[in-house]
Amino acid sequence: MTNSDPKHRFSAEAVKAASGDGTKSDTAKLSSVAQEVAAQYRRDTMSPVMVSGWLRLAEFAFLVVSGLALYAYHVGFLSHLSWQYPLVILAGSFAAVLFFEVMDCYQLQSLLRPSGSIGRIALGWATTFALMSLTAFFMKVSAEYSRLLFGSWFVLGLSLLIGLRLVMARVIRKWARNGRMERRAVIVGGGKAAEVLIRSIEQQPYNDIRICGIFDDRDDRRSPPIVAGYPKLGTVSELLEFARIARIDMLIVSLPLTAETRVLQLLKKLWVLPVDIRLSAHSNQLQFRPRAYSYIGAVPMLDIFDKPINDWDSVAKRAFDIAFSLLGIIVFSPVMIATAIAIKLDSKGPILFQQKRHGFNNEVIEVYKFRSMYTDQSDPSARKSVTKNDPRVTRVGRFIRKASIDELPQFFNSLFGSLSLVGPRPHAIAAQSHNLLYNEVVDGYFARHKVKPGVTGWAQINGWRGEMDTDEKIRKRTEFDLYYIENWSLWFDMKILFLTPIRLLDTENAY
Structure with a gap:
C-alpha cells in the first residue's frame, strides 16, 4: 500500500506556478498551488498506531464477551465458580492479545493481509489454551472446569478473531484509499537524492506514507521543479506555513550527513513544528547502531525529533482534560456565577471577554476570560500589557485578575478542546515587548506551540506569570514551556x- 496515486501529482505547468523562478524571498506566503495542496490535507488522519491499538481493545472485548456468554449459557452466570470463571476468561483474553502482539499480528502488513496472519492468530489462540490447561493441571483444578465451555470458546473465539480481521482489512484498505489512515510526509531537499528516496519509499509494498510534496531553498537549476512526479512547492520558510495549514505528520530531510552545516540550518528552522522529523539514511555510507534507525518499510531513517504527546498519549491527555475540566466547572460554578454578577453590577459591557491567541501549531484560537477592563478601553490584541494600577482595569477586574478568577472560563476552552488544562500559556497574537513580537525576542519561540496551550503551566507555577515586560521574562517563560513539552507525562x-x-x-506579578 503506497499512497502515490496520480491525483497527488502535478503537471509541469502547475509546478512552474508553484515554484516560480526559484529565487523567492524568505517569506511565508504560499503559492496558489501550495495552498491548494495544503487544503487537501486539512483533515486529521487516523494513525496506524491508533488503529492497531483500538483493534487490540476490540479483540480483547470480543474474547471476554464471548467467553462470559458461553459461561452463562453452559454453566449459568454466577452459579458455579462465580469469580473463578470470569477471572480465567479475562486472563485468557489478555494473554491471547499479548501472544498476538509478540507474533506481530498487529503490524500494518498483517492487518492488510489477514490471510497471512490467520495461522499466527490460530497459533496464538491455541497457545493461550495450552497455557491455561497447563496452569489448571499444575494447580489440580482442571476437573472443576467445563471442557465443553472452553472447547466452545476456542471455536467461537477463533471465528470472531478471523471475522474481525477480515472486516478490518477491508476497512483499512478503504481508509488508505480515501486518505483516512495515512502518514503524510513532506520531503525537505530536492534533486537526485530526493528522487532516490521517493522511489525507495514507493517500492515498499506495505507502508502508510503519503508524500505531499517537496520543499527546497535551491533554485530550479540545482533542484528541479518536479522530482519523481512530485512538485517542489516552495522554500523551507514556506514549509513552516504549509505545515500549519496541512495536517502533516512527518518531515523527511533528504540530505547527506556530510552536508552538516545545511542540515543544521534546516533543523533550526523546522524543529518548532509539531511533527516527526527524520533524516533519510538510505544512501549514507555511515552505519549506526540498529536502534538509531526507524524504518518506512525497509527504508532506514534517523530519528531527529518526535512529535510530542502523540497517539495514545494524546488520547490520555484529552481524557484527563475532559474529566478535570468538568470537575473544575462544577466546583467553581458558584465562584463564576458570583463573578458574573459582580462584573455586571460594576461596569457596563459583556461579562466575558474573548481574545485571539496562538494555539496548537500556531493556529489562532478564541480564549474566554471574565472581562476585567472597561469595555471602551479593552485591548483584544494585547499590544499594551496591563501594568500595576492600570486605569483601564475595573474595580472588580483588579480583584479577579489578582486572584486569577478571570481565567476560570477557560475550563470551557479546555472542555471544548481549544486549550488543554496544562500546557504553555497562550499569548495574544500581537503581544509585544519593547515593540517586538515575542517570536522576534526569543529564537524558537513558536516551539511552544508544538502542543496545545494550557489554562495553567510549568512556567506559571515557577513564578513566570503576569506581565511580560522584559525580554528576560519572555525567555524564561519559553524555557520552562519547552522543558514541559520535552518532559511531559x-x-x-x-x-x-x-x-x-x-x-x-503569590500575587506579586498579577495585576
Whole structure:
C-alpha cells in the first residue's frame, strides 16, 4: 500500500506556478498551488498506531464477551465458580492479545493481509489454551472446569478473531484509499537524492506514507521543479506555513550527513513544528547502531525529533482534560456565577471577554476570560500589557485578575478542546515587548506551540506569570514551556494542576 496515486501529482505547468523562478524571498506566503495542496490535507488522519491499538481493545472485548456468554449459557452466570470463571476468561483474553502482539499480528502488513496472519492468530489462540490447561493441571483444578465451555470458546473465539480481521482489512484498505489512515510526509531537499528516496519509499509494498510534496531553498537549476512526479512547492520558510495549514505528520530531510552545516540550518528552522522529523539514511555510507534507525518499510531513517504527546498519549491527555475540566466547572460554578454578577453590577459591557491567541501549531484560537477592563478601553490584541494600577482595569477586574478568577472560563476552552488544562500559556497574537513580537525576542519561540496551550503551566507555577515586560521574562517563560513539552507525562500534568492553587497565593506579578 503506497499512497502515490496520480491525483497527488502535478503537471509541469502547475509546478512552474508553484515554484516560480526559484529565487523567492524568505517569506511565508504560499503559492496558489501550495495552498491548494495544503487544503487537501486539512483533515486529521487516523494513525496506524491508533488503529492497531483500538483493534487490540476490540479483540480483547470480543474474547471476554464471548467467553462470559458461553459461561452463562453452559454453566449459568454466577452459579458455579462465580469469580473463578470470569477471572480465567479475562486472563485468557489478555494473554491471547499479548501472544498476538509478540507474533506481530498487529503490524500494518498483517492487518492488510489477514490471510497471512490467520495461522499466527490460530497459533496464538491455541497457545493461550495450552497455557491455561497447563496452569489448571499444575494447580489440580482442571476437573472443576467445563471442557465443553472452553472447547466452545476456542471455536467461537477463533471465528470472531478471523471475522474481525477480515472486516478490518477491508476497512483499512478503504481508509488508505480515501486518505483516512495515512502518514503524510513532506520531503525537505530536492534533486537526485530526493528522487532516490521517493522511489525507495514507493517500492515498499506495505507502508502508510503519503508524500505531499517537496520543499527546497535551491533554485530550479540545482533542484528541479518536479522530482519523481512530485512538485517542489516552495522554500523551507514556506514549509513552516504549509505545515500549519496541512495536517502533516512527518518531515523527511533528504540530505547527506556530510552536508552538516545545511542540515543544521534546516533543523533550526523546522524543529518548532509539531511533527516527526527524520533524516533519510538510505544512501549514507555511515552505519549506526540498529536502534538509531526507524524504518518506512525497509527504508532506514534517523530519528531527529518526535512529535510530542502523540497517539495514545494524546488520547490520555484529552481524557484527563475532559474529566478535570468538568470537575473544575462544577466546583467553581458558584465562584463564576458570583463573578458574573459582580462584573455586571460594576461596569457596563459583556461579562466575558474573548481574545485571539496562538494555539496548537500556531493556529489562532478564541480564549474566554471574565472581562476585567472597561469595555471602551479593552485591548483584544494585547499590544499594551496591563501594568500595576492600570486605569483601564475595573474595580472588580483588579480583584479577579489578582486572584486569577478571570481565567476560570477557560475550563470551557479546555472542555471544548481549544486549550488543554496544562500546557504553555497562550499569548495574544500581537503581544509585544519593547515593540517586538515575542517570536522576534526569543529564537524558537513558536516551539511552544508544538502542543496545545494550557489554562495553567510549568512556567506559571515557577513564578513566570503576569506581565511580560522584559525580554528576560519572555525567555524564561519559553524555557520552562519547552522543558514541559520535552518532559511531559500525565503525572507531570497532575503535579502542575495541584500545585497551581498553591502558587496562585503569590500575587506579586498579577495585576
